[in-house]
Amino acid sequence: MIRRNFVLGAAALAATAPSLVACSSSASQEEIARNLRRPGDVNAGDRAQLLRELVRYATLAPSSHNTQCWKFGLQGSLITIAADLSRRCPVVDPDDHHLFVSLGCATENLVHAVLANGLQASVNFDATGAGAVSVSLDTTKAIISPMFQAIAERQCTRGDYDGQTLSMDELRLLEKAGSGNGVRVVLLTERSAMEKVLEYVVSGNTAQLNDPAFVEELKAWIRFSHDEAVNAGDGLFSGATGNPAMPRWLGSRMMDLFLTPKSENERYAKQIRSSAGIAVFVSDVSDKAHWVEAGRCYERFALQATALGIRNAFLNQAVEVASIRPQFAAALGLGTRRPHLVVRFGRGPTLPWSMRRPVQSVLV
Ligand SMILES: Cc1cc2nc3c(=O)[nH]c(=O)nc-3n(C[C@H](O)[C@H](O)[C@H](O)COP(=O)(O)O)c2cc1C
Numbered sequence: 247m248i249r250r251n252f253v254l255g256a257a258a259l260a261a262t263a264p265s266l267v268a269c270s271s272s273a274s275q276e277e278i279a280r281n282l283r284r285p286g287d288v289n290a291g292d293r294a295q296l297l298r299e300l301v302r303y304a305t306l307a308p309s310s311h312n313t314q315c316w317k318f319g320l321q322g323s324l325i326t327i328a329a330d331l332s333r334r335c336p337v338v339d340p341d342d343h344h345l346f347v348s349l350g351c352a353t354e355n356l357v358h359a360v361l362a363n364g365l366q367a368s369v370n371f372d373a374t375g376a377g378a379v380s381v382s383l384d385t386t387k388a389i390i391s392p393m394f395q396a397i398a399e400r401q402c403t404r405g406d407y408d409g410q411t412l413s414m415d416e417l418r419l420l421e422k423a424g425s426g427n428g429v430r431v432v433l434l435t436e437r438s439a440m441e442k443v444l445e446y447v448v449s450g451n452t453a454q455l456n457d458p459a460f461v462e463e464l465k466a467w468i469r470f471s472h473d474e475a476v477n478a479g480d481g482l483f484s485g486a487t488g489n490p491a492m493p494r495w496l497g498s499r500m501m502d503l504f505l506t507p508k509s510e511n512e513r514y515a516k517q518i519r520s521s522a523g524i525a526v527f528v529s530d531v532s533d534k535a536h537w538v539e540a541g542r543c544y545e546r547f548a549l550q551a552t553a554l555g556i557r558n559a560f561l562n563q564a565v566e567v568a569s570i571r572p573q574f575a576a577a578l579g580l581g582t583r584r585p586h587l588v589v590r591f592g593r594g595p596t597l598p599w600s601m602r603r604p605v606q607s608v609l610v
Pocket residue numbers: 247248249306307308309310311312343344345347348351400401402403404481482559560561562563600
């Protein structure tokens with residue numbers, strides 16, 4: 247993310263005063279981010295080590311604002327994934343929808359990693375209390391699937407894409423991957439439908455950027471420099487959007503000066519027009535169980551896309567602003583169904599990688 251358009255100001259500054267934005271530790275941030283995605287050593291027969299390695303794969307999942315809002319419990323043949331409510335984002339996500347979607351994304355990674363290690367996962371969502379996912383494990387034949395192999399390569403790629411269409415076979419695979427239990431993905435590839443989505447992205451983005459509380463919350467999750475990103479291990483690293491890294495005091499000032507609805511909306515228009523299509527994840531029922539399921543469907547979609555060399559990035563503004571969401575659903579002909587996530591996709595280069603916290607800090 248750093249989905250707001252302070253990119254223009256930052257890029258302009260980088261061009262005129264490169265010494266101000268240069269950061270010596272970029273190589274190490276890149277290296278650390280890559281290392282997080284390399285398989286760990288697991289000694290045969292060391293169950294505890296294997297479970298921690300499975301959790302590492304789960305944590306490579308996307309989460310809203312990269313909050314990594316999950317807590318994993320390891321109990322013999324059971325892994326639980328609960329919400330870390332201290333990582334809520336009350337402004338952008340007042341009903342914790344994105345938080346539970348994020349748990350679903352982590353669950354999906356876990357399912358593929360478990361299978362690659364000769365275990366079969368049975369997933370259950372327990373709605374009591376705050377609600378948590380439990381994954382019980384049984385022995386089975388190991389399958390290293392293309393989706394498993396894509397876990398370490400997946401990223402939310404927020405750059406422009408190449409404007410090329412995808413084949414029908416690719417679209418069919420994405421549609422299959424993105425549909426699940428009570429959740430389905432609607433793929434929009436007609437330019438007129440994509441322009442319609444853009445209208446609502448622009449409305450949502452304008453409303454959000456005119457809300458000081460939204461901007462303040464977003465800023466709190468931005469990691470402006472390499473050091474800040476490495477030290478926190480979470481949040482929205484500037485480099486992951488192709489923005490220059492810079493000290494916090496400067497990044498924060500740039501954001502205040504240059505983050506405007508107009509420039510950001512122009513950026514979204516360019517990004518949507520360079521994409522092959524837009525995926526909207528919807529369900530008839532909207533409760534925590536379906537939010538988790540939407541996360542699982544999205545993550546399968548993203549892993550399938552990655553396996554095909556296709557990138558994707560979220561554009562959730564229209565579903566995040568509660569007053570715009572029903573109008574957006576109606577414009578897409580979804581009736582009263584809840585659109586959960588809006589994602590553009592297409593081919594293009596990767597961007598720098600986001601960070602993750604160490605596995606021990608997400609274990610309970
Ligand atoms: C539920 C959910 C909502 C998200 N919404 C947005 C969004 O609106 N815009 C955006 O750029 N990224 C969005 N993201 C992507 C996260 O910011 C991203 O996953 C995180 O920064 C980690 O980066 P990575 O996915 O590349 O590893 C969302 C992710 C999730 C799971």
